[in-house]
Amino acid sequence: MIFHRIGGTILVIMTVASFAGAADDTGNSVRLTIVGAAPATVLQPLTTDVSRASYYFRSETDQTQQRAKPLAWHPSIYPGIDLISYGDDYQLEYVFTVSPGADPSLIKLAYEKPEHMHLSHTGNITVQMDGGEMIQMSPVIFLLENGKTRMIPGRYSINYDKTISIDPGTVFNQRYSKLNGTQMNLVPVGGQPGGPMYSFYVAKYEVTNDQFLRFLNNAEANRRSARGANMFFKHTGSIAFKQDDFTDASDMFNIAASRLVYNPKNSAGNRYDHARSPKGDAPFASHPVSGVSWYGAVKYCNWLTIESGRGLAQLCYTEGTNALDWAPVTATNWTEGVFEAYERELWLSYQGFRLPMVDSPPPLIITNAYNEFYKSAAWSGVTNMPYGFGREICDIYDANYRKLSIGMGFQTLPVGFFNGTNILNKIAVRPNNNYYGIYDLSGNMAEWMTDRGRANNRTSRAVCGGSWIQSMETLANARLAAPSA
Numbered sequence: 001m002i003f004h005r006i007g008g009t010i011l012v013i014m015t016v017a018s019f020a021g022a023a024d025d026t027g028n029s030v031r032l033t034i035v036g037a038a039p040a041t042v043l044q045p046l047t048t049d050v051s052r053a054s055y056y057f058r059s060e061t062d063q064t065q066q067r068a069k070p071l072a073w074h075p076s077i078y079p080g081i082d083l084i085s086y087g088d089d090y091q092l093e094y095v096f097t098v099s100p101g102a103d104p105s106l107i108k109l110a111y112e113k114p115e116h117m118h119l120s121h122t123g124n125i126t127v128q129m130d131g132g133e134m135i136q137m138s139p140v141i142f143l144l145e146n147g148k149t150r151m152i153p154g155r156y157s158i159n160y161d162k163t164i165s166i167d168p169g170t171v172f173n174q175r176y177s178k179l180n181g182t183q184m185n186l187v188p189v190g191g192q193p194g195g196p197m198y199s200f201y202v203a204k205y206e207v208t209n210d211q212f213l214r215f216l217n218n219a220e221a222n223r224r225s226a227r228g229a230n231m232f233f234k235h236t237g238s239i240a241f242k243q244d245d246f247t248d249a250s251d252m253f254n255i256a257a258s259r260l261v262y263n264p265k266n267s268a269g270n271r272y273d274h275a276r277s278p279k280g281d282a283p284f285a286s287h288p289v290s291g292v293s294w295y296g297a298v299k300y301c302n303w304l305t306i307e308s309g310r311g312l313a314q315l316c317y318t319e320g321t322n323a324l325d326w327a328p329v330t331a332t333n334w335t336e337g338v339f340e341a342y343e344r345e346l347w348l349s350y351q352g353f354r355l356p357m358v359d360s361p362p363p364l365i366i367t368n369a370y371n372e373f374y375k376s377a378a379w380s381g382v383t384n385m386p387y388g389f390g391r392e393i394c395d396i397y398d399a400n401y402r403k404l405s406i407g408m409g410f411q412t413l414p415v416g417f418f419n420g421t422n423i424l425n426k427i428a429v430r431p432n433n434n435y436y437g438i439y440d441l442s443g444n445m446a447e448w449m450t451d452r453g454r455a456n457n458r459t460s461r462a463v464c465g466g467s468w469i470q471s472m473e474t475l476a477n478a479r480l481a482a483p484s485a
Contacts, residue, residue, distance in 0.1 A: 105167075181210070362478035362479060418433075
């Protein structure tokens with residue numbers, strides 16, 4: 001799901017590296033690499049405006065005592081993230097400014113040929129290397145909100161490949177998890193030739209069973225309001241947008257195809273629950289939700305818009321008791337399968353949540369001014385690779401698709417499972433988050449698009465990315481599906 005408005009909070013992360021012992025005295029150099037930085041990033045001289053933004057001069061930490069010289073500014077080193085460096089004869093400072101919606105987990109640091117790395121209880125990282133020792137001081141993190149600055153806790157983590165990541169902590173994560181637990185990552189303007197020339201947000205992970213469960217219970221408890229309007233709950237727990245329709249044509253949610261259960265004896269608002277183990281835990285809570293039709297996905301977007309406090313005027317879809325009532329609010333000829341460019345442009349002004357646009361008829365997905373899915377999957381921010389994780393080939397350690405599911409008894413995996421750390425068949429999986437930090441663009445659960453499968457086609461929608469039950473498809477290939485599939 002996408003939300004395209006930009007604004008709000010900026011996260012500022014400071015890291016200070018102190019050199020000690022022979023690593024400095026012998027003249028040996030220490031090379032710090034910013035892993036995965038944009039290839040087009042260039043070194044630019046600091047202007048007065050940029051240098052004034054440094055917390056090296058105005059923070060409340062002890063690190064402000066020595067005012068190092070501004071060295072350089074690297075704009076857009078990651079999507080929505082700039083780097084400013086400072087230094088003197090003793091230490092270097094790297095200030096990452098993270099724009100609203102940009103993902104700080106994209107930041108990864110690596111030292112060339114470290115012999116040993118250790119994270120201390122104080123949060124510092126000690127790096128042993130040939131000729132001496134280097135200390136990476138614990139990060140100092142500031143949150144800028146409504147013109148005010150406050151320090152928030154955060155820490156480093158050392159990854160399996162000896163890269164260093166920055167965890168901004170629970171305060172930051174809670175700040176960006178008010179949308180029913182959804183973290184939205186920034187896809188900034190530009191980059192991909194011929195692609196969208198506007199910034200927008202994309203959910204970092206697929207919608208989970210736990211998130212969809214909260215929606216279902218809240219909607220059923222509020223059937224008289226917009227939260228639960230046009231939802232008719234069957235005694236089984238399945239949902240249709242048309243009352244007394246027991247066919248599949250108006251299905252919004254098929255509970256039999258999901259990992260959720262329904263108890264009609266409970267009060268409305270408490271009837272949906274997770275499928276639980278004999279011990280009572282919910283093993284599928286963090287798996288992507290299944291059994292959701294296009295209409296159900298659209299309704300979830302509208303509900304999330306209301307849940308986030310954006311108001312009914314910002315809803316991105318119309319609703320009703322007939323299939324053609326469900327449409328983008330700015331589309332004037334949706335019944336004929338038409339969504340004009342000027343209507344898409346007007347749609348961008350809405351602040352609500354919605355499904356991605358592709359504006360490209362399957363089976364071949366191509367770059368265009370409104371293909372948000374393809375832009376979100378651009379591995380370098382410019383070009384696309386066959387799969388959402390930026391590699392030419394795909395195997396069971398890259399994504400969840402049919403080949404893997406055969407050996408697992410056909411099932412989804414938790415969102416973000418392919419993080420480079422989790423173990424599969426006693427082997428660490430490879431990370432499949434892409435350039436913008438978005439996971440599972442290939443595999444696990446296929447993604448509904450806003451657009452019809454083909455122009456002038458009333459009965460299909462585009463589905464991209466492939467799922468656990470399919471052979472792996474490339475990002476450039478989409479399939480058609482009935483909206484109630």
